[in-house]
Amino acid sequence: MSRTLTRVRAAYARIEATARPEIWIDLRPQEEVEAEARTLDERLARGEHLPLAGRLLAAKGNIDVAGLPTTAGCPAYAYQPAADAPAVARLRAAGALVLGTTNLDQFATGLVGTRSPHGAVRNAHDPARVSGGSSAGSAVAVALGIVDLALGTDTAGSGRVPAAFNGIVGIKPTRGLVPTEGVVPACASIDCVTVFARTLPEAEQALAHMASPPDRALPSLPARTPGPWRVAIPPREQLGELDEGWAEAYEAAVRQVRAAGAEVRTLDLTPFTEAAAMLYQGAFVAERYTAVGHFVDKLLAEGGEGLDPTVTGIITRARDIPAHQLYTDTEHLTALRTRALAELADADALLLPTTPGHPTLAEVAADPLGANARLGRFTNSTNLFDLAAVAVPAGQAGGLPFGVMLIGPAFTDERLARIAELLHPHTQLAVVGAHLSDQPLNPQLLALGAVLDRTTTTAPAYHLHALRTTPPKPGLVHVGDGGTEIEVEIWRLPAEGLGRLLTSLPRPMTLGSVQLTDGSSVPAFLCEPSALENAENITQHGGWRSYLNKH
Incomplete structure (x- = not known):
């Protein structure tokens, strides 16, 4: 069986095992995706270049996927798109396989993930807490290891808040970098298509395939003087009230970028927070009525079945905002943006907590x-100011994921990603058995944000044994002379992830160092010598997969 087909079947098995139906609005039939996987394998066999071959993808329910209805979280709104949205089409053209469309705050109106007739999307790590919205289902599908990539949208933070709450990466690119055709708008003038992944390199790779040449003139960014990255932070008092432990987690992130060589300086956050309040409290929310208001009014007149009451209230109130308020607010926003860009002028990025806290479902209700x-x-202010942003994990607070985001001027997307890497020191891990791609324990690696780097072999100094464990796994042992090369996969994962993996490692497995065929050494799963009693020596197969294929 091909690796692509194996991954598809493992994903559907994981969907059933996780028992999170609220993640999805519509799933493609498994046999349909398997047929597409077989076609993908045939294309690869013909030598086609498909850099995302076999990557599993989910799309937020307001993004068109051919063959599935686009509902924007409102069943009565559903329509059948004639084609994929460009963002989806470009990922599929690179080899990605779409599993389905995901649940969201209805009409992409919310940051909580609870405003949907399909049910509240529970957090991947604590089901009593919100997942973050509006791109809730997409983020949780990635966090639970069901898909590799997922598309969201971001008007007020919907491509970043769910990333923070679920311990994954969310890139909100410069406005217009990814086409918004085929997307049900929230506020069309500032909407962005975003991408979620478990690691920054995966998210960047997806963004590179989705992006178009700029649809507007590149701004005249100030020439960057040589030197370390310059990261701006606000004074502590301007952050306002944070959840318990969040200030400490944020300060730890600041210390980490400083220790990595960045130059940290202070910025006045006031124009950012004043503009944030304007997104819903000012006239700009009127654009949400422009997007779907007439449909909402019509459905209300027919009884309002399937409408979320909170979303309905926001959209219908926006109908009555006077035109003069929009002009007043636009003038005020222009002044705030001028101040904000002046504050950012001598910095490469602004580092902030993604949110002030993480509420429970009950608190939101x-x-x-x-x-x-x-x-x-x-x-809220990022898109109003036409800025780019990337949200990344930055440790934990209160036992749950804590996330930060880096914000910078339009078209500094790549720069923000490089600075974000300062928060993500990675290590390598060699695996030989049950943690290999598509094997039973591989989701443990995926949940830690691991990404496959390469497949290689050990130095010719090892033996491999089939251990009597559940699930079945091999034991790799160093024997020196008389050994042979054994196939291994090298995974990159966050440094803290390796520590978490070690604490949960069951006997007889241990963590040691293995020498690779190129002479380098990396951490690897080994086993205690006592486990080899009555264990079959399977070294002649050259690797665990080869052994399984013959048994």
Whole structure:
């Protein structure tokens, strides 16, 4: 069986095992995706270059996927798209396989992931907490290891808040870099298509395939003087009230970028937070009525079945905003943007917590508008100011993922990713058995943000034994002379992920060092000598997969 087909079947098995139906609006039939996987293998065999071959993809339910209805989280709104949205089409052309469309805050209106007739999308790590919205299902599908990549949209922070809450990466590119055709708009003038992945390199690779040449003139960015990255942070008091432990987690992230060589300087956050409040409290929310208001009015007149009451209230209130307020707010926003860009002028990026905290489902139910507004304190202004952003994990707070984001001027997307790497020191791990791609324990690596780097072999100094364990796994042992080369996969994962993996490693497995055929050494799974009693020596097969294929 091909690796692509194996991955598809493993994904559908994981969907069933995770029992999270609220993630999805529509799933493609498994046999349909398997047929596409076989076609993909045939194309690869013919020598086609498909850099995303076999990567599994999900798309937010307001993004067109041919063959599936686009609902934007409202069943009565559904239509059948004639073609994939360009963002989807470009990923599929590179070899990605779409599994389905994901749940969202209805009409992409919210940062919580609970405003949907399909149910609240629970957090991947704590089901009592929100997953973050509006791109809720997409983020959780990635975090749970069901898909490799997922598309979201971001108007107020929907491509970043779910990333932070679920411990993954979310890239919100410069406006217009990824086409928004085939996307049900929230606020069409500032909407962005975003991408989620477990690692920054995966997210960047996907973005590179989705992006178009700029649809507008590149801005005249100030020439960057040589030297270390310059990262701006606000004074502590301007962050406002944070959840318990969040200030400490943010300060740890600041220390990490400083220790990595960045130059940290202070910035006045006031224009950013003042603009953030304007997104919903000012006239700009009127654009949400422009997008779907007439449909909402019509459905309300027919009884309103399937409409989320919080979303309905936001959209219908936007109908009555006077035109003069839009002009007043636009003038004010222009002044705030001028101040914000002046604050950023001598910095490469602004580093902020992605949100001030992480509410429970109950807290959001008790105060849906207040809880949502708090979550957008740091994210709402980004698109209003025409900035780029990337959200990345930065440790934990209170036992749950804590995330930060880096914000910079339009078209500094690549620069932001390079600075984000300062927060993500990686290590390598060699695996030989049950943690290999598509093997039973591989989801443990994926959940830690690991990404496959390469397949290689050990130095000719090892033996491989089939251990009597559940699930079945091999034991790799160093024997020196008389050994042979054994196939291994090399995975890159966050340094803290290796420590977490070690604490959960069951006997007889141990973590040691293995020498590769190129002479380098990397951490690897080995086994205790006592486990080799009555264990079959399978060295002659040259690797675990070869052994399994013959048994």
